[in-house]
Amino acid sequence: MLPRAYLAGPDVFLPDPISIADKKKVLCSRYGFEGVFPLDADIDLTGLSPREAGTRISQANEALIRSAHLLIAHITPFRGPSADVGTAFEMGFARAIGLPIYAYSNERDDFTSRTVQFLGTTRRRPSGEIEDEDGMAIESFGLIDNLMIAGAVECSKGCVATTSSSRRERFTLLEAFENCLSTARQDFARS
């Protein structure tokens, strides 16, 4: 049985999520993994209210993560300077149950410079820290995203892969995803 890789990311919001899921799964199998996509859960939403449907999907995704052996998170910034929060949640979930976490972003800039660019206006505190117009500090640890995200990848012995992309390919480019798979294959071969 191949190790199961849960494919977290905003890919579920693409116009054709099944197409990207299929592409990712083909790449996974090429590197010795079984790709598990959030929409793989066999759930019946008939008759549920939108709120109930949302909750049912969240439960199904949690169960899929529990069934996985690693998580590959797509953390290209999504509607702001950070990763999609659903993806961040799933990284935290995976980290707590001890899965190695691999992450990729189709944007190379670090979190600090992305946040400064997103905000437009920033200020310096007397301490030297940068803050936004609401007085909220901007993390400056040289990391790819918030320190909980980057720390989880680091401490779980995964990796972060980045590349640059055009706006059109921002959420579909799979070069950095494949770099994660390549590293994961080596890691799993050793363990």
Next chain:
Amino acid sequence: MLPRAYLAGPDVFLPDPISIADKKKVLCSRYGFEGVFPLDADIDLTGLSPREAGTRISQANEALIRSAHLLIAHITPFRGPSADVGTAFEMGFARAIGLPIYAYSNERDDFTSRTVQFLGTTRRRPSGEIEDEDGMAIESFGLIDNLMIAGAVECSKGCVATTSSSRRERFTLLEAFENCLSTARQDFARS
């Protein structure tokens, strides 16, 4: 020993995080909980690079969550239509280890309307779904944030409390936080 409530949120980015931590801890003890703030970890960052310091802090926060009995997440939208990703990560972590999760937001609008407002321009798919200019769907489940966030609160038997706030008090108002504590006290009294 009082149940320990981990206080997740972007409060750590405030100009005086210790002040808000103290206020939250006083409220926690009034409701029968011990408040645990991310900055409570006794860690020494001397001599560490920024990246190492970030990772060290993330490890300390993970350990604090593992020591807690519940998590109260501050999910007021942060630099975009969603909660802070560090907070989302911590909610996922807490959910995986079975903690009840309470969440509060100082903005009442639901996720869909906030996202539409943030984006400015949106389109309708033939299916009726709303999407952004990149073609990425906008969740429309009538929830407070991404379905993983809302689902975790719901399934862990916590609650979501919301209130409205002025921009100045957006990240410091504690009325909805106190509503979470009030519900948590009842829940813990029953269990």
